Every structure is written in structure tokens, then in C-alpha cells.
Amino acid sequence: MTGRLLNWGILGCAGIARKAMIPAITGSRNGRVAAVASRDAAKARAFADELGIARACGSYDELLRDPSVDVIYNPLPNHLHVPMTIAALAAGKPVLCEKPLGLSAAEVQLLQAAQRRFGLPVAEAFMVRFHPQWQAARDLLRSGRLGELRAIHTVFTYFNADPDNVRNRPELGGGGLYDVGCYAVNTARFLLEAEPEAAIGLFERDPAFGTDRLTSGLVSFPGGARLAFTCATQAALTQEALIIGTKGRLHIPVAFNPPPDMAATIVFDDCRDLIGTGREVITLPPADQYRLLAEAFADTVLGQAAALEDIASSISNMRALDALLRSATTGRWETL
Template structure:
């Protein structure tokens, strides 16, 4: 195989243009060779903007290109599973944006396509590759915080444009799919376990029908809890608190740190309530999207396994499914 993985990009989505395409182009193991859009002019414009050699006017044409090894799928949520399956069946490895599907059953169909194809597929939770999250997990495992029992996560932004895909209920819009999934994935990452049951409270926009506010509790083994709130119509903010019997850890900008600025963790031994026991660890600027792409590309080139394979994505979807079930049942739902 070539020394670099040759990537194709499915669509000209904002996250791809602003984050992932530049990250893939700057990686040592990656070469972006094609981009596709259902609008051929948009594909051509994006190709010219980023210096991408090939532009296709359909996703199928890109998937038929034998010179592409892997594809990045940042399409609207309802197209994640269908196009990921098409890509796998076309013999491509796939890095798919979160959520990987609209439910666990769709995610299992992706797993079946992976088995058919022999290719690899992963859900693009880029935060797990950022040094601040890897250090947070290391601190938790070291016992410095004592017995870690609770994670509190808050992730919100304000978006009321009904034409934005995040506000369209029939294609997988809403806060839980868009940002609440990070709370679930990172809690599983930190605890190194999966929740046993969950309960959620939702408020839906009366016109758009999307969950504009969702809060949830997830109960993990050994009496550990995740408590989170996510929202699409609140002031933008994000914070994560990881709390144990001997200390707490705060990730100040957990999900969207700027790649040109340092990030910080605050570790507090809890000696008082005014922060006398606080220490700060600072990390140099880091591109979590590039790190994610490098890890995925290395697995392709070396034929190695991923730390977070498609089975991990299926479990995350099972948790989201249970949270949505609890909206109707108004009760705890098992995973």
C-alpha cells in the first residue's frame, strides 16, 4: 500500500471545510485526493480552495474511484449509515462523523458491512485523541482524584435557523444527536465502562420538533454517574467536571478547543471551596482532528486494530436510544 492513505471527502460540509480537510492535508500519513458534492460546482469550488485534485458531482462517483483508500463522511446525520455502508461495500475505509447512525440497529448494519468488506470504520469523536482528554483519563486512572464517582458535562450553543440541518428533526437534528453524544462518549472514555441504565428529560422546539434542551443521568457500574445537559438554544458554553473522593478535575474547553491556543486542566484537591488546592496543567496547541486522522490512517497502513472500533460506536448509539426511549416512558431505561 502507498505510504500515505488517499482520502476522499463526501460533501462540502462546514466541519469538513473548516476542520477535517485542513487536518487531513497537514497529516504525515494522509493525502486528500478527491471531494464530492451533489452540486458539482460546489465540489469544484472546494477542490480549488483546498488544492484537491479531483472533484465529483456525486458521492457514488467518488466511491467508484479506485485510487481512493478511505473516505470521510460528514453528511447530515440521516446519511451517515447509508453512505458509510455504500463506501464500505465499495472497498473504502470510513471515518464517519458522529453520530455514526440514527440508532443502534443502523450502526449494526454498518458493522455487518465492515465484516463483508474487511475494511475499518470508526466514529469521529476527535476529542478522545486530544492530549487534554488523554491526560484526564491518565489522572483518573492514577487514583489522584480518589474514587471517581461523578462526571458533570455541559455543552450548549444557540442556533435557531430552521434551515440548518441541526434544526431538522426528520434528518437527525437536535441537541442529543449533535452534542449530547459527546457527553456519553467521553464519560465512557473516562470511566472505561458502559452505563447500565439512563433517564432523560427533553424540551422540544414547538415548531422544529427538535430537542433543543436535553438533560440526562447515566448510571455506570459501581455507583458512578454521568449527569449532563446539552442544548441548541442556550448561550454557548462547555465544561466538564470529573469528581472523586479526593479531588476534582475540570476540563475548561473540552470539545472545541482552538487548535492555535493552549488548553488547560484544573486539578483541585478540595482542601477548601475557594480553590487554594488548585493546580493547572497546560497543553500546547494541538489539532485533535489531525491526531484522529493520523491514528486512523496508521491503522490502515499497518493493518492494526483501533482502540475505538465500530463496536464502540454501536454502544454509544444504544445509550442514545435508551435516552430517547426514556423521553416517552418517563422512566429509567436499561441499555
């Protein structure tokens, strides 16, 4: 595959594929979208025509059997992440799968076993790690300017009360924790470069849907640092992160979906006072984090770069989500 563009196949007609990943792959230096699949052939054809994709498949299996497709992007509903990723591996295709990689650590371990058996790359699509603002945040931490990291606070909320939307259907793996709470845990692990030890969560469930519509959690890390987060599927659109150390703090105003065509800003404050005398605004160039993710995964498939985070990292993330969900029943801190 070295020296040519990878042909991507897209499983399903998800909104994230239409809005973010397909444009990202199309604009990437090492890939193109060759085919899309849906269980509804007419839907696949309309989706392909809308986005300028040459091939439309009327089943997932048809796409997986296509020898011209080199790599798969799996943005299907959460309950299909593991089974369809395993099916793609069995068909000889590497897979970039949307988050969460599975619905439990145990399920992701099944995928890990399959990945080892077939020996093909698999990665979870946490695009935020590729954006310069998060890399700059970690560089600041490593430099010591924030001192010892003590707390990370994140908020990721949006409003979606559509009963037919997959995010509001528990049997499909819907709910705020799976959809956006996973980002809080992942970015905390990225910044702390450590794995969580225990977690506790508070969940409010929609009485009609049964999914968590408002979730807050605490996650403890070695050395005493903690993540505190709120995620919601029925609240005003909000994204931000606050990173607090012993010498300063860092604010990321648009933490998870900064527009790809706009510069991003993060704000460091040495906390000499409460009126911002020690503020420093750091401006990062515009970046399409989805394109950077797609290029990095393609480089891995082409053998031109080291593998992205392995499935063991995804299992660690899922263990934290598992603990948060267990705590909803027990009402106490749950160890990982």
C-alpha cells in the first residue's frame, strides 16, 4: 500500500461521517473515500451521491468483501462497534472505529483478542488528542509551568431530545456518558499520562428514553489528581476544560470541537491574582483534528508511522466508564 492513497470504506451513513470524517479523509494527504455502505441500498446511493462517493453498497458485508477497499471507518451505533469491527478484521481490513470502542471493557477485550488474531491495526477515533490545543496543553504541563496537576474540570453538553436518535436509545448504546463523557476520561488520561484508580458518578436518566441525559463524575488518578466532569444530552451547548495545577491553571474554551477553519486559543494564568494579571493567551493555528486523525491512522496502515494508541488504552478508558456506571447502582466509589 505504500506510495498510494488508501481507499476508505464507510460503514453506515452516520452524521459524524457526513459532517466530519468524510470531508477529513477527502482532504487528507494519504486517503480517499471509495465506498459507503448501508443496509438500505437507496440510502447508501443517495448518501454517496450527496458526498461524491463513487461506490454505494447495499449491505455492510458487500463493503467488507470489496477488494478495492483498504481500510474501514466504523461510525455505526455504539452496540455495533465491536461486532462490525471484528467482521472487518476478519475480512482483512484495518479499522478506525468511533468512540466508545465498545460498551464495556469486557467487550473491548473480545475485540483485542480478534485484533491480535488477525494482526491488523484498530484505533478508537479520539480525534481531540491530535488537535494542537491539547498537545500544547500537555506540553505546558510537561514544562512545569502549571506545577503539579491537581484537578481537571470538563463540561461537554448539547441538546437532543429526538426519540429516534441513536443517542437516545439505550439498546443501541445511547446516553451522554458513552457519547461525550468518554472524552472527559480520555483527555484526562492524555494530560496526566496515567490511568484512573477509582470513579463515582451521578446519573439522571430520561424517564421516556432510559438513557443518561445528565451525568457528573469524579475520577481519581495516582498521586491524588482528580477529574471532575459533567456531560449531558439535554442541556445548552457547552464545551470547555479547566486544568488546575499548584502554580497555575489553563482554560480551553472550546475543548472538544474547535472549528477546523479557525484558530484555537487556550488561556494560561499563573494565578498571581484573581483579575488576570498573569494571563497569557496562546493562539494555535487552525487544524482539522479529524483530518489529522485520519492521516495518522492511514500512516499506521501504510507502515509509515508507529501505531496509534492500542486497544489496551481503549480498555483502560472503558474501565473508567464501567466504574462510573457501577457506582450508579452502588452509590460509592468503584475501583478500576
